[in-house]
Amino acid sequence: MKNLKIAIIGGGNLGSAIAKGLITADRVSPSNITITRRNLSAISHLSEFGVEFESNNPKAVAGAQLVMLAVKPYLIDEVAQEISPYVAPGTIVVSLAAGITSARVAAHFNQVLPVFCVMPNTAIAIGESMTFVSSFQATKEHEALVMDLFNQMGTALLIPEAQMAAATVLASCGIAYAMRYIRASMEGGVQMGFTAALSQQIVTQTVKGAAQLIAHSGNHPEAEIDRVTTPGGITIEGLNEMEHKGFTSSVIKGLMAAFNKVKNAK
Numbered sequence: 001m002k003n004l005k006i007a008i009i010g011g012g013n014l015g016s017a018i019a020k021g022l023i024t025a026d027r028v029s030p031s032n033i034t035i036t037r038r039n040l041s042a043i044s045h046l047s048e049f050g051v052e053f054e055s056n057n058p059k060a061v062a063g064a065q066l067v068m069l070a071v072k073p074y075l076i077d078e079v080a081q082e083i084s085p086y087v088a089p090g091t092i093v094v095s096l097a098a099g100i101t102s103a104r105v106a107a108h109f110n111q112v113l114p115v116f117c118v119m120p121n122t123a124i125a126i127g128e129s130m131t132f133v134s135s136f137q138a139t140k141e142h143e144a145l146v147m148d149l150f151n152q153m154g155t156a157l158l159i160p161e162a163q164m165a166a167a168t169v170l171a172s173c174g175i176a177y178a179m180r181y182i183r184a185s186m187e188g189g190v191q192m193g194f195t196a197a198l199s200q201q202i203v204t205q206t207v208k209g210a211a212q213l214i215a216h217s218g219n220h221p222e223a224e225i226d227r228v229t230t231p232g233g234i235t236i237e238g239l240n241e242m243e244h245k246g247f248t249s250s251v252i253k254g255l256m257a258a259f260n261k262v263k264n265a266k
């Protein structure tokens with residue numbers, strides 16, 4: 001794994017986060033990772049990690065054993081076409097583009113290649129991603145390699161591609177929805193008199209504790225809520241007011257709006 005040569009095409013938010021995650025996990029040598037972007041100065045901060053930079057995509061993929069496509073979905077066809085003649089036989093192609101099928105990516109290559117759709121979230125930069133993987137034209141060995149790679153940077157699950165749209169919404173977009181809850185709570189904290197910085201510290205630790213409680217116990221969240229909620233007490237006042245204002249319904253409606261968007265991606 002250390003010697004695996006990886007090209008990351010598109011050093012934006014996700015591509016850079018993956019580069020950092022790979023290096024932090026210490027399973028791939030930084031010098032074996034090449035990251036591309038049209039404007040290289042925008043990713044110069046990654047030089048401290050020891051990765052290679054390249055503005056020429058064909059050069060970056062030549063010699064790579066695994067190529068990650070981390071450009072916006074509307075650029076996937078163009079980039080796959082561009083690199084197709086330079087990709088060595090047997091190269092593993094990982095598409096990170098939300099809403100783009102692996103068959104569509106695979107069709108751009110003039111040879112049969114193992115293609116994976118991989119959907120992480122930005123916590124991949126710190127090894128805490130929830131990542132989904134689906135495979136196309138791949139062997140069990142390819143699957144094991146890709147799963148091993150992404151399991152180094154959080155938790156990876158192999159799923160049928162048909163579930164990828166829902167997975168994208170719940171985990172990849174989901175990290176933004178969780179952040180929005182954190183921000184809302186922080187604003188409440190400021191209104192109650194905490195500084196923004198202290199409010200952030202309090203809410204961050206509280207949300208981390210909540211996530212770890214259910215992760216460790218496997219309990220349903222409502223069982224943990226029951227432990228907090230004194231009958232006729234303070235917590236239930238807040239919970240019920242949030243529900244009167246449509247908290248659960250808002251979250252589900254937001255998820256479904258995102259789900260419809262990703263299912264209709266072009």
Ligand SMILES: NC(=O)C1=CN([C@@H]2O[C@H](COP(=O)(O)OP(=O)(O)OC[C@H]3O[C@@H](n4cnc5c(N)ncnc54)[C@H](O)[C@@H]3O)[C@@H](O)[C@H]2O)C=CC1
Pocket residue numbers: 009010011012013014015036037038039057069070071072073075079096097098119120121122172173
């Ligand atoms: N940001 C996220 O949390 C997640 C993003 N994704 C997917 O990852 C992909 C990238 O998303 P982001 O990183 O958010 O976008 P981004 O816009 O931050 O990054 C894309 C990068 O590709 C570069 N680029 C554009 N054309 C290029 C080319 N021809 N050659 C090399 N680089 C080129 C852009 O300059 C940009 O820096 C998208 O397809 C998105 O659906 C998937 C899961 C999560």
Ligand SMILES: O=C(O)[C@@H]1CCC=N1
Pocket residue numbers: 098168172173
């Ligand atoms: O918002 C987006 O389109 C991308 C896909 C998943 C997370 N970010």
